[in-house]
Amino acid sequence: MKQLSYLFLLLAGFWLAACDDSSDASLIPEIIPTEQGSDTYVMKGYEPTGNGFNVYKPKAIGAPFYIKSQSFTGRNYAFAPVSGESLEGLTSVPSANAFSEKVEVKPATCYWVRFNRYNHYQMGKLRVAYIKGNEVGIEYVASDDVDVDNTNPVNSNKADNLEIPALNATNQYIEYYAGMSDEEGAEQVLNFSLEYIASKKHSAWVAFSFDPVTSQDNIKRTNEWNQDDPNIDNSVEVTESMHKSDGYDKGHICASEDRVYSVSANKQTFYYSNISPQIGSFNQKYWAALEKQVQTWGRSTINGTYDKLYVVKGGTTNRLLTNFTGVKKANDGLYPTTNAAGLTPGGLICPSYYYMALLSEKAGVYHAIAFLVPHSELLPEKPDKDEFMAYAVSIENLEYETGIDFFCNLPNEVEKKVEAVYSEEDWAW
Incomplete structure (x- = not known):
């Protein structure tokens, strides 16, 4: 993520906090630098919420870390406290087992900072200069990157496709392959x-792309529910029973209609790893209409409007729909509900937003747009372009809201440009 411009509200408890970010961090007179070229910044959030909260985004990384429960933490970050009073004195990176995703904020302490990319670590050095009430004065400087040994078979060589976000090592990365057609011996392609x-x-x-092959509309919906996903351990796999009598639709992330170029491709969309509990009116009306618009763009790769369309879709697993009681019955005759933890009656998490991140490619030119849509019963049932654009955001904004680094495999300058802004004029409505 490059030069992000919006605050990532990382926890619901921070909504009422006075917030800012470190996009324009400059030297703080109270903090004496201990290494040439370092930045200084005052982080907020050491005390309970209500006294102010912000994040710090190292310039070389562009993704934020922050203070939670008096500890440094952040998506894809790890920290290693070390002895020493100056950043200049930190010359040797600790072993991998010295790093933790959360470390206590201590005064007069230095830390190595590691940001996990797919094929390398971006490193930095951090020093806590002082702690005053809710404020923590820090000094930070970037350090040399460290290569990652990618021998783990979970991350295959397709992880550098443009549609794949930056991988989080704590999650399981899975690729699903399907035949280009239903003919015997058909070439296998990355389905999603x-x-x-x-x-x-x-x-x-969930990430996938439309091209002249995968955008073809050749088969009907298979409705192949209740499959066992061979890629996910049964102990952590969702089952049909968890979706039964819960007041929700079994909502596809990669839509069934997104993958209708072959029967095997469509069947895979019914794996429960690709399913999320969605309010019926949301799934069947507004979200379905937005999906149809994206499918129209995707299938225009056949006539050459675009060469390729890259798509990432999902629900906000970091922001859940809590204490919700719907007023519209689902197909099972029940009202959708969630508890204080954001769980459905079947114990599944229920995102409070669903999103799409889109990147079009035509003759080497890229355009991007994102949509962040509230998981609500109150959305227009037959939305038009303006009602879609009401929930359009930049990729940068979506990255803040989700903590996910989209389209990170683009060249840096291209990524920086397409993620910062969006325009409805770039898209063939």
């Missing part, structure tokens, strides 16, 4: 990929 959060029994995201 996803990152599975075992502890939440929900995908973080």
Whole structure:
């Protein structure tokens, strides 16, 4: 993520906090730098919420870390406290087992900071200069990257496809392959990929692309429910019983209609790793209409409007729909509900938003747009372009809201440009 411009509200408890970010961090007079080229910044959030909260985004990384429960933490970050009083004195990176996803904020303490990319770690050095009430004065400087040994077969060589977000090592990365057609011996292609959060029994995201092959509309919906996903351990796999009598639709992330170029491709969309509990009116009306618009763009790769369309879809696993009681019955005759933890009657997490991140490619030119849509019964049932655009956001904004680094495999300058802004004029409505 490059030069993000919106605050990532990481926890529901922070909604009432006075917030800002570190996009324009400059030297703080109270903090004396201990290494040339370092930044200084005052982080907020050391004390309970209500006294102010912000995040710090190292310039070289562009993704935020923050203070939670008096500890440093952040998606894809790890920290290792070390002895020493200056950043300049930190010359040797600790072993991998010295790093933790959360470490206590201590005064007069230095830390190595590691940000996990797919094929390398971006490193930095961090020093706590002081703690004053809710404020923590820090000094930070980037360090040399460290290569990652990618011998883990979970992350295959397709992880550098443009549609694949930056991988989170704590989740399970899975690729699903299907035949280009239903002919015997048909070439296998990447149907979609996803990152599975075992502890939440929900995908973080599902990614796929439309091209002249995968955008073809050749078969009808298979309705192949109740399959066992061979990629996910049964102990953390969602089952049909968890969706029964819960007041929700079994909502596809990668839609069934997104993958109708072959029977095997469509069947895979019915794996429960690709399913999320969705309010019926949301799934069947607004969200379905937005999916249809994206499918129209995707299938225009056949006539050359686009060369390729890259898609990432998902629900906000970091922001759940809590204490919800719907007023519209689902197909099972029940009202949708969630408890204080954001769980359905079947114990599944229920996102409070669903999103799409889109990247079009035509003759080497890229355009991007994102949609962040509230999981609600109150959305228009027959939305038009303006009602879609009401929930359009930049990729940067979506990255803040989800903590996911989209389209990270683009060249840096291209990524920076397409993620910062969006325009409805870039899309063939």
